[in-house]
Structure formats: C-alpha cells, structure tokens
Amino acid sequence: MFAPTSSFDNSHYEQACDQAIAMCDGNLRSTIKALIMANEYLEAELQELHASIAAGCAPSHTTSDAA
Template identity: 55%
Template sequence: MTSRPNEAAIDEIVASCDGDIRGALRALLLVNEQLEAELQQLHAVVAYGGLAGSGSNVLH
C-alpha cells in the first residue's frame, strides 16, 4: 500500500527534474548509492569496535 506522503515526495522529485522521469530515477539511484556507501562505512566502523567508548555519536 502506498501512502499519500510517498506520492507527494514522488511528485516533488519528478518536478525537481523538470518532469523527467529518467532524470528523477537517475538522481534517486545516485542518492541510494551514497547511502549504501555510508552504510558500509558504518558497518566497518562497528565491526572494528570503532564506536565503543569513543563518545562520538555517528548517527546524530
């Protein structure tokens, strides 16, 4: 089931790409790649115990 906020977000993304659906998909894929890279970095930090006792809050 698709919620209304998702529909509005889709409309905004497509509009920001001047109605170009392929452009909107390309932009979303690029953002997804960035998020996946950040997630891999976080996994690596946690796997090596980098967050334990460091006092930093990587996830805000």
C-alpha cells in the first residue's frame, strides 16, 4: 500500500494533473469526468479480479518482452 514519507514529493501529482488537464484541452470539468470514468473502470476490473479469486480462478498474467 501507500507508505507516507516525512519529506513527501508532490511534483509527480502536479505533473499528472497538468497532463490530465492538457489532454482535456484545459477543460477542468472534462478532466474530472475522465478521471471519474477511469476510476470506475479500474474499480470494475478490481471487482472482476476479486470474483475470479473467490471462484478459485487464478488471474492470467501475460508478459511482453517488447521493450
């Protein structure tokens, strides 16, 4: 999980916010909407993963050496 440090560097989040806003052409409402939609998608993915684990199915992992 998240382990807070005494000297927390916030610049990563500032850059991520700037990037998200830029991707939505500076429209803050569109940025918030896109982030909410992305969060809902990730929550649905997590629920599916939990359901698979509860059913005894191991999630499939695919690895790619394309780097």
